[in-house]
Amino acid sequence: MTAPAPSRPPLTPRERARRNKRIEWIWTLIPIVLVMIVAGISTPLLFNLDTGPAGFGSNPNMNVDVTGYQWFWEFHYTDPFGKELTNGTGQVFSNGTLWVPQNAIVWINVTSGDVVHSFNIPQLGVRIDAIPGRINHYWFSIPAGTAVGTQFLAQCTEFCGAGHYDMRAEIVVTPASPLLHPMSI
Ligand SMILES: [Cu+2]
The missing domain is CATH 1.20.5 (Single alpha-helices involved in coiled-coils or other helix-helix interfaces)
Incomplete structure (x- = not known):
């Protein structure tokens, strides 16, 4: 033991x-x-x-009022002082296409004209709800080096009725312009 x-x-x-x-x-x-x-x-x-991002002050800025409707997106362009931006023909609204200058910081004010929608640009990291009676603010910019004419797809990501599947928009990149005439591509 x-x-x-x-x-x-x-x-x-x-x-x-x-x-x-x-x-x-x-x-x-x-x-x-x-x-x-x-x-x-x-x-x-x-x-x-x-x-907005650091150093954005050296870039032109534009504001876009984004309004969702059953079933399309409407875009209304203004400069930082609220002045409407046009393509020279008096057009300040566009439906289905959002024109964005290459070097702009785009401030979006998102709302809805009827039911709840959601504005989503997957490639640009944008996703924000569009709610009737409320304005949601967000911003995005086009990545450096993106060619003029490049398109990004936006789509509604909140089920909003029979036409939801087709509630899309194109974001089209225009030449960098301090004049902020986003529709004159
Ligand atoms: Cu929708």
Whole structure:
């Protein structure tokens, strides 16, 4: 018969408390540091949603009122001061096609004329609800290097009735222009 292996003497309450404290500090401080890193990265991006991307002031800006109807999208163009933009023939609205200059920051004010819709341009990362009686703001820009004439597809992503499947629009890239005449392609 062999003697049992000698076991370590049990920790005193004071030793146990000291060790617990060390691990408590470790698993408190590491998450705090991680949360601060995530917050530091994401906070400016959150503000960008409201103010536009950093350095956008050097680009021309345009506002587009986007209104969803059963079952089409209507676009109404203005400059940053509310002046209507036209193609020279007095046209300030377009249906089904949104003309966007290459270098513009496009601010969209999205609403609906009837039921709830949702304006979605998957390739540009745009998705925002169109709700009657409410205006939702968002912005997007055309990625650098995109050729004139490139088209992006927009579509309604909120089921809104029989014609929902065909409630699309094209975003067409026009030459960069400080004149902000988005329809004169
Ligand atoms: Cu719809």
